[in-house]
Amino acid sequence: MSMTSRLVSKMLVLDARDEQLPSLSRVYGEQNVIGIAVRNEDLASALAEHTDLGAVLLAGDYDGSPAANEAVAAQLHALRPELPVIMQQRERNEAAEWPLAGRQLRASYAADDPEGLRTAIDEHVFGVTFPDALVDGIVEITTARLRSLFTSMDVAVEAPSIVRDRIIFGEAFSLIPLEGAWCRGYMLMQAEEEPLIATLGSAAARDREAGSVGGAGAADFRELNSVLGELTNLVWGAFKNRFLSEPATGTQPLVQVPLLINHRHRYISFGSDNPQLCFRYRLSGPGTARDVVIDQRFVFSLNWSPEDFDDSGEAADAPAFGEIDLF
Amino acid sequence: MAKILVVDDSSTVRDEVAGFLRRNGLDVDTAVDGKDGLAKLRGNPGVKLVVSDVNMPNMDGLTMVEKIRGELGNSAVNVIMLTTESSPAMKERGKAAGVKGWIVKPFKGDAVLETFRKLAG
Numbered sequence: 151m152s153m154t155s156r157l158v159s160k161m162l163v164l165d166a167r168d169e170q171l172p173s174l175s176r177v178y179g180e181q182n183v184i185g186i187a188v189r190n191e192d193l194a195s196a197l198a199e200h201t202d203l204g205a206v207l208l209a210g211d212y213d214g215s216p217a218a219n220e221a222v223a224a225q226l227h228a229l230r231p232e233l234p235v236i237m238q239q240r241e242r243n244e245a246a247e248w249p250l251a252g253r254q255l256r257a258s259y260a261a262d263d264p265e266g267l268r269t270a271i272d273e274h275v276f277g278v279t280f281p282d283a284l285v286d287g288i289v290e291i292t293t294a295r296l297r298s299l300f301t302s303m304d305v306a307v308e309a310p311s312i313v314r315d316r317i318i319f320g321e322a323f324s325l326i327p328l329e330g331a332w333c334r335g336y337m338l339m340q341a342e343e344e345p346l347i348a349t350l351g352s353a354a355a356r357d358r359e360a361g362s363v364g365g366a367g368a369a370d371f372r373e374l375n376s377v378l379g380e381l382t383n384l385v386w387g388a389f390k391n392r393f394l395s396e397p398a399t400g401t402q403p404l405v406q407v408p409l410l411i412n413h414r415h416r417y418i419s420f421g422s423d424n425p426q427l428c429f430r431y432r433l434s435g436p437g438t439a440r441d442v443v444i445d446q447r448f449v450f451s452l453n454w455s456p457e458d459f460d461d462s463g464e465a466a467d468a469p470a471f472g473e474i475d476l477f
Numbered sequence: 478m479a480k481i482l483v484v485d486d487s488s489t490v491r492d493e494v495a496g497f498l499r500r501n502g503l504d505v506d507t508a509v510d511g512k513d514g515l516a517k518l519r520g521n522p523g524v525k526l527v528v529s530d531v532n533m534p535n536m537d538g539l540t541m542v543e544k545i546r547g548e549l550g551n552s553a554v555n556v557i558m559l560t561t562e563s564s565p566a567m568k569e570r571g572k573a574a575g576v577k578g579w580i581v582k583p584f585k586g587d588a589v590l591e592t593f594r595k596l597a598g
Contacts, residue, residue, distance in 0.1 A: 298583040373489075380489040383532070384582055387561020391581075395564065472585030474557065474592055476578040477571075 156285070157427075158182040159204030159275050159312040162196055164212045164222065165238070174207075177264050181271045193222065197229045201317040201416075202428065202445075204275045205234045207267075210244030210258075223249035232316050232423075234274045236267070276312055278450075280427055281459045284393065285310050288429060291388040292446060296431055298471075299381055300349065303435035303442070313426045313447070318416045320445060322346075322374060324382040329404070330394030332459055334452035336409075336420060337389070339382045340445040346374050349433070349442050385446070388471075393461055398453070405452060420451035480504045480597045482521070484514035484529040484538065485559070490584065494528060494559070497586040503597060511536030515544055524554055526597040531560040531567065539567070542574040555596040559584060 163174065163185045178185045183204075188196040190213045206226060213222060226235060227249075234256040237245045245258035256274040259266025289307050296305045320340035328335050350369035398404060407421035426447045433442040481503055483495045495505045506521065508514035510533040518524055527545070529538040536544075538558060545551050557578045558571055568579055577596065580589060 295583065376487060376489040380487045383487065384561055387532075387563075387582065391561070391563045471581045472583055472588050474578045474580050474589045475568075476592070477568075477576065 156182070156282070156310065157276065157280065157312050158184055158309045159271075159314075160184040160186065160200060160202060161205045161207050161275070162193075162200065162203060163187045163207045164190070164193070165207070165209040166190075166212055166214075167209065173264065174267075177267050177271075181268060183271060183275075190218065190222065193225055194229070197225070201315055201319045202311065202313045203230070203233055203315050204312050204425070205236055205271070205314060206230075208235050208237045210237050210239045210248070219244075219247075220249050223254075227254055230315065233314055236270045236274060238267070275314065275425070278312075278425055278454060279456055281456055281461075283461050284456075284459060285427070287392055287461055288389070288427075288446075288448070291392065292385050292429065292431065294471075295381060295384040295388065296433065296444070299377065299384070300433055300435070300442075303349070303433040303438070306432045306434070308430040308432065311428045311430075313428045315426075316417055316419055318411070318418050320443075322371070322378055324378050325409075326382055326386045328386070328389065328394065328448070328450075329398040330390075331396035331398055332453070332455045332457075333394075333450045334398055334404070335424075335448065335450035335454070337382070337386060338445075338447040338449070339378055339385070340447070341374070341378055342443065343371055343374055345438065345440040345442045346377070347371065348440070349435075349438050350374065350377060352436070352438065381444070393459075395462065396460065407452070420449045422449075422451040424449060424451050424454065480524060481526045481528060481593065482506050482508060482514060482517055482524045484508040484511065484527060484533070484541065486510050486530065486533040490530065490559075490582075494584055494586075497584075497590075498593065501586075501590055503593070510534055511538055511541030511544075514538075514541050515549070518545060518551070518554070519549065526593060527554055527556045528559050528593070529556060531558055531562045539570055539574060539576075542571070542576055546575050557589075557593075557596070 161183055231254055235254050237255060237258040238261050239245055239258050240261050245255060248255055257270035259270055293305050321343045323338055323340040325336055325338050328337055347369045350373055410419040426449050429446040431444045481498055483491055483505060485491050486509055491507045495507050498505045506517055508517045512535045531538040542556050555577045558576055559580045559582060561582050563581045
């Protein structure tokens, strides 16, 4: 089984020395890291803007003074305690002195040791492996279902990514359990209201002009909810049929843990530190001022056994979707 | 009197399927889950074809079919499942309950219209 090496991860880079960037960029490229350089004064706004991060890469002498280091640590811990911090040590053993040593600080490496950075990223960001066939299969089944629901729109997919953040973004999201012999967890689909409602309104207007449907006025959030729910249902069904042919059953009752959602902080926890496997689909087409962005996340928080991964569920002679199989 | 009953908890699917069938001249009623479908069928013996989802709240589609055949004693109405499910075990359960056919979502009206007409006739 081939494990994917194509996943990317977005990371904040807190490093004031521009001369470091070429060597860091080389490692980032090899490690599929999308680095976002941030100056200290912009840290809060960068954290607010980027809600899908994999880690923070921090220079030990980032802001030069112990007090400034404490301020950075306090901000990171207050705003995003779940993000792993990986520190590059410069003059001395800054990692041991850093206020979050032993907590949010997961790894450190010497400035002249790029291998140390590679190891830290592999272990603390990507950590969990995902089979290529799973990643490819998710993209395939989701784009096919998006095209079936949004027939007049083009669907583009961004590079799949690993996210350690636990932020709910978008404005509407759906959540559905995935239960199989080799994995157990959840799928989330998230979207912003305005572009999707505008798209649904445009489609309804076209249908009315064509005389194919009657009366209803502009789309509202309930219609958006319904469409997001149906998209989730379609993708969930296809995922189950293809990847979860072996049910998650045994002699013991299945374990569950509470999900925790904090609306004020737009935070969701699935009860484990497992990373989220994320996909972003961008829909564009006639009558849409803004692209519709659908974020899809998989969190295998209850069981992840990729060594038992099986994508042979969908029978080779199964009828294509939409066609009737008469008994 | 409705000839086709579309049962699905998703209003998107109900609107899509019922809208397509109405535009093609068929008489359609809708229900939001298996329990509602069973009630609509009780009150409308003229229904000739039920098109139903499987995974629904309150009562799933296959349980509804089993109750149509059992409790209602209605062996005449044709039932087609329209669902994301495609597992052989699920289909076997459908067959055993007297389901006539199985469609894996998404719905493609043109691919099934003639069959629907025959079964609702």
